[in-house]
Amino acid sequence: MRIAQVVQDSIVDGPGFRLAVFTQGCPHGCPGCHNPETHDFSGGTEMTVEEIIEKLKKNPLMKGLTLSGGEPFCQAEECTRLAELARENGVRNVWAYSGWTFEQLLNSEDSGKISLLRQLDVLVDGPFILSQRSLAIPWRGSKNQRLIDVKASLEAGTAVEWQPA
Numbered sequence: 306m307r308i309a310q311v312v313q314d315s316i317v318d319g320p321g322f323r324l325a326v327f328t329q330g331c332p333h334g335c336p337g338c339h340n341p342e343t344h345d346f347s348g349g350t351e352m353t354v355e356e357i358i359e360k361l362k363k364n365p366l367m368k369g370l371t372l373s374g375g376e377p378f379c380q381a382e383e384c385t386r387l388a389e390l391a392r393e394n395g396v397r398n399v400w401a402y403s404g405w406t407f408e409q410l411l412n413s414e415d416s417g418k419i420s421l422l423r424q425l426d427v428l429v430d431g432p433f434i435l436s437q438r439s440l441a442i443p444w445r446g447s448k449n450q451r452l453i454d455v456k457a458s459l460e461a462g463t464a465v466e467w468q469p470a
């Protein structure tokens with residue numbers, strides 16, 4: 306899969322110690338994006354899912370996986386496999402960022418996107434909107450973005466916001 310960066314022991318991409326995987330390639334073009342170097346689909350480097358999992362194994366305290374980007378849902382099949390293998394290796398919760406909303410992903414005709422959605426605990430959804438930028442909301446860049454409890458939302462058939470335990 307095309308990868309922009311893999312960050313071990315991240316504490317800023319969700320709760321606890323996490324492996325943060327920044328996928329390469331994004332079609333959204335949000336003005337003011339903080340990661341413009343991740344937009345080019347031919348940029349970054351090629352890594353296998355197994356190589357990324359090796360990084361996870363280096364620290365048993367990493368109990369979370371965050372898929373960010375770029376746009377993780379553009380590599381949905383690979384990200385789904387990564388999430389599955391991460392859980393097999395002790396990860397307890399999987400978060401993903403997407404420039405698409407929960408509703409757009411849920412109504413997608415792309416079965417790969419739905420499969421990835423089903424792997425997630427929390428989806429941070431929607432594009433970055435510069436006019437709604439805020440430093441006061443944890444784990445998000447702009448106020449339109451939501452923390453979606455994916456399992457509860459799939460069960461309810463509508464977006465349910467995630468609440469920290």
Ligand code: SF4
Pocket residue numbers: 331332333334335338339340341343374375376403404432433
């Ligand atoms: S979705 Fe994320 S990476 Fe893509 S343009 Fe928007 S802010 Fe940047």
